């Protein structure tokens with residue numbers, strides 16, 4: 228039986244909307260402690276070889292915590308159990324994603340669930356001291372509406388996605404730095420880690436009022452409230468999962484079939500140009516449209532912006548007109564798209 232954890236000597240409150248792994252690393256940094264030692268102190272022992280129990284790594288714990296883990300962390304840190312639970316993706320279960328029944332895994336086949344990793348806003352990292360938002364892990368997040376820019380997909384130095392692997396237990400976390408393996412920082416040859424400053428990453432900036440920012444706000448507000456009440460849903464609000472399924476269906480097919488000319492009627496040119504700069508293999512929705520989330524923030528932005536242009540339109544006639552244009556683009560590929568396909 229594991230002994231009850233002691234109370235940590237230093238307190239550090241989670242940032243608003245912060246992901247669990249980010250907070251645990253910030254706690255370890257505050258204590259100047261390797262992450263593994265911090266986890267032991269929280270009553271979260273490291274896995275033992277191949278017999279590792281499910282839900283054992285910080286990455287998996289950011290998806291879902293077991294009840295005794297929540298109690299243990301709450302006891303050691305003084306943070307309310309409910310607040311700790313809100314720092315895991317389980318908080319969005321049934322709204323923005325679905326978790327698998329018996330595993331701490333996101334179902335990638337439903338609602339654009341993102342199995343692992345996190346996008347990030349370099350400005351948010353800079354202003355918060357390297358704290359990561361939980362919503363950046365959602366397949367639905369593509370822009371920061373506070374800093375008016377697209378989110379970054381990966382470290383530009385080593386090219387790796389962030390936060391899809393557990394942090395090294397023997398290392399003291401350094402918030403805001405790339406923690407993936409790689410040695411591309413010429414001034415730090417001693418470390419096997421990349422170490423790139425993630426606050427210094429360029430992404431496309433968007434002028435205030437850009438429709439992509441409006442689309443991101445509509446999506447995140449609906450996820451937060453649990454209901455879609457904008458545009459075509461205003462008269463008859465729908466559970467957010469229903470609205471996101473609508474968006475996913477049309478958006479995925481658009482990415483697979485529409486050309487830049489067709490997209491340009493509903494998507495601002497700066498987004499299309501950025502989208503076209505992504506290698507074609509990463510730009511496509513996927514082999515099976517609608518199956519999984521787009522791999523880049525800009526592709527997600529293009530697809531969601533196009534569909535929200537129609538769905539956010541309060542005038543149902545106008546919404547129908549925009550949607551007809553989008554459907555025409557899809558039918559070009561001999562895809563038999565019907566109303567039931569979209570509003571299933």
Ligand SMILES: [Zn+2]
Pocket residue numbers: 348349350351352371372373374
């Ligand atoms: Zn930001």
Ligand SMILES: [Zn+2]
Pocket residue numbers: 382383384385386387405406407409421422423
């Ligand atoms: Zn890196």
